[in-house]
Amino acid sequence: MIVESARKVRQLAADPVLRRWLARRALGAAVAPPPFEAHRPPYLSGFAVPDAEKPAPPRPFRGLAAPPPDRPIRLPLPGLSLDLAPGGESGLYASTFADVETLLALHRFAWLPLVAEGAEKASWFAALWAEWRRRFARPDASWAWHPYTAAERAINILDFAGRHGLPEPVEDTVLLLARHAAAIHARLEYFGEHDTSNHLANNGRGLFRVGLALGLAPAAEAGAAILLNEAGRIFLPSGVLREGSSHYHLLLARTYADAWLAARRHRHGAEAALRAIAAKAFAVTPRLTLAGGLPLIGDVSPDCPPEFLAAGGGWSAALPDDERAALKTLIEAAAPPAPEALAGDGWLRLDAGPWSGLWHCPPAGWPPMPGHAHQDLGGCELHVDGVPVLVDPGRGRYGDSGEAALYRSGRVHNTLLVDGRDPYPPNKPYYDDAFRARVVPSPPRIAATDDRVTVIHHGFRRLKGVGALERGWRLGARGVAVEDRLAGYGRRLIIRQVVTPFEAEEMPGGVLLKGAARKLWLSAGYAAKMSVKPVTLWRAYGQGRPGRLIEFVERASLPWSGRMTLEIS
Numbered sequence: 001m002i003v004e005s006a007r008k009v010r011q012l013a014a015d016p017v018l019r020r021w022l023a024r025r026a027l028g029a030a031v032a033p034p035p036f037e038a039h040r041p042p043y044l045s046g047f048a049v050p051d052a053e054k055p056a057p058p059r060p061f062r063g064l065a066a067p068p069p070d071r072p073i074r075l076p077l078p079g080l081s082l083d084l085a086p087g088g089e090s091g092l093y094a095s096t097f098a099d100v101e102t103l104l105a106l107h108r109f110a111w112l113p114l115v116a117e118g119a120e121k122a123s124w125f126a127a128l129w130a131e132w133r134r135r136f137a138r139p140d141a142s143w144a145w146h147p148y149t150a151a152e153r154a155i156n157i158l159d160f161a162g163r164h165g166l167p168e169p170v171e172d173t174v175l176l177l178a179r180h181a182a183a184i185h186a187r188l189e190y191f192g193e194h195d196t197s198n199h200l201a202n203n204g205r206g207l208f209r210v211g212l213a214l215g216l217a218p219a220a221e222a223g224a225a226i227l228l229n230e231a232g233r234i235f236l237p238s239g240v241l242r243e244g245s246s247h248y249h250l251l252l253a254r255t256y257a258d259a260w261l262a263a264r265r266h267r268h269g270a271e272a273a274l275r276a277i278a279a280k281a282f283a284v285t286p287r288l289t290l291a292g293g294l295p296l297i298g299d300v301s302p303d304c305p306p307e308f309l310a311a312g313g314g315w316s317a318a319l320p321d322d323e324r325a326a327l328k329t330l331i332e333a334a335a336p337p338a339p340e341a342l343a344g345d346g347w348l349r350l351d352a353g354p355w356s357g358l359w360h361c362p363p364a365g366w367p368p369m370p371g372h373a374h375q376d377l378g379g380c381e382l383h384v385d386g387v388p389v390l391v392d393p394g395r396g397r398y399g400d401s402g403e404a405a406l407y408r409s410g411r412v413h414n415t416l417l418v419d420g421r422d423p424y425p426p427n428k429p430y431y432d433d434a435f436r437a438r439v440v441p442s443p444p445r446i447a448a449t450d451d452r453v454t455v456i457h458h459g460f461r462r463l464k465g466v467g468a469l470e471r472g473w474r475l476g477a478r479g480v481a482v483e484d485r486l487a488g489y490g491r492r493l494i495i496r497q498v499v500t501p502f503e504a505e506e507m508p509g510g511v512l513l514k515g516a517a518r519k520l521w522l523s524a525g526y527a528a529k530m531s532v533k534p535v536t537l538w539r540a541y542g543q544g545r546p547g548r549l550i551e552f553v554e555r556a557s558l559p560w561s562g563r564m565t566l567e568i569s
Contacts, residue, residue, distance in 0.1 A: 079542020151206020244373020
């Protein structure tokens with residue numbers, strides 16, 4: 001309680017926009033979100049998922065023949081590879097971990113689709129399931145039965161059962177899985193139109209999958225209604241996820257493809273609609289994927305590593321042959337969104353000469369809320385000849401302090417900061433659009449020509465005397481030039497940043513970048529003070545590799561202009 005209160009006091013002290021909103025609320029001028037009933041989306045009025053409904057699986061499950069584990073196993077969990085020896089399942093769920101996501105992954109059996117097939121996998125699943133069931137068979141309000149966790153657990157077990165069977169006695173396991181439907185439905189993650197995230201769609205996926213597999217028609221119909229209605233909330237018109245994360249976009253594309261394949265398998269009436277949503281989401285992914293791979297812009301989900309969701313990755317490889325072929329056909333036939341439509345939804349891709357780049361520019365400027373975006377406006381990821389040179393570092397774990405907050409901020413992105421401030425204020429779900437427009441009157445603009453990208457944003461206008469920032473990237477055969485113009489008056493500290501996986505050596509007049517059998521020269525003029533700092537480039541939740549943050553810092557009078565170049569040596 002004391003720690004939480006201290007955190008809120010620090011947050012308030014560091015956020016003048018939040019103080020401004022609180023003052024407006026105290027005066028009665030702040031617009032409150034429309035009233036809503038938590039956990040009950042309006043479109044589910046009249047739906048019920050009985051907690052005592054008897055399951056009637058349309059396809060009977062076979063029993064899982066699995067002796068007790070006789071060899072160790074390594075469980076890949078978010079931020080931790082957990083080694084278990086036979087007997088190690090006892091008391092495992094009473095363990096404590098540094099990151100709650102590790103515990104949640106255990107409750108979700110998230111390791112099941114990630115561990116290679118083998119006899120020990122089935123043995124360990126049976127043993128861990130028996131231990132989990134012994135402790136948590138009755139739904140409650142704990143992390144074990146959080147609706148997102150319950151949905152993930154049920155789906156992971158159903159997928160495993162489709163290949164290997166369910167732990168004995170099968171009837172008891174089926175009844176416990178059926179309990180998941182009522183538990184998910186009772187605590188749906190709906191928190192009004194302003195504060196409902198992609199979690200509700202996954203709640204729907206859990207209801208849909210459990211309902212179809214166990215013959216629970218009310219659960220299946222409620223799940224279908226959630227999936228179809230939530231698609232309009234979480235995806236923007238181009239088909240890209242609203243929440244500002246490239247990895248989460250892949251995750252939600254998989255969510256809808258998985259639901260579509262389940263509808264196809266059970267000949268459910270929502271098949272065509274789910275197929276269309278999945279196809280539109282998958283059509284976006286090639287535009288987000290540069291020559292050197294997928295930039296991890298925004299949060300990296302703890303659900304699974306990015307490569308698990310890649311085309312031909314672990315998720316699709318585990319599908320039955322006919323479903324894998326159907327998914328391949330869907331992806332190949334999906335028409336990509338028009339570049340202008342995707343840019344209008346905040347993602348601009350440009351390929352010019354040896355360069356390919358991806359810019360994230362949220363349509364309103366503010367990081368989407370709720371969402372998984374970072375303070376990356378004014379930056380990009382840039383590859384040369386298929387090699388990442390300027391990268392987004394992602395984020396290694398969730399949280400609002402320490403390293404977790406640092407990697408969400410603009411301080412570790414390829415952008416420009418004024419007085420160390422993020423490009424935009426922190427966003428809050430309870431801010432209304434009118435209030436946001438009072439703080440930053442104009443939305444950002446992003447545009448591209450054959451070899452140039454321009455971003456103009458007004459996020460720094462919240463600082464007295466500071467005007468619009470214009471950043472322009474010109475991509476040429478021998479290098480890239482970044483030209484900046486910052487309007488306003490007075491003196492300000494201007495910080496230009498570059499994040500790179502290359503080795504970086506400070507030299508007179510610039511920084512020499514070396515890596516992948518290449519050398520590049522980075523410079524920003526002699527007025528700026530240079531520094532090179534170590535950072536982590538997160539490639540999965542809790543898994544990173546070394547990188548470098550290069551800063552060019554100068555105190556200058558506004559209006560100001562500067563030029564930074566990255567030349568191929």
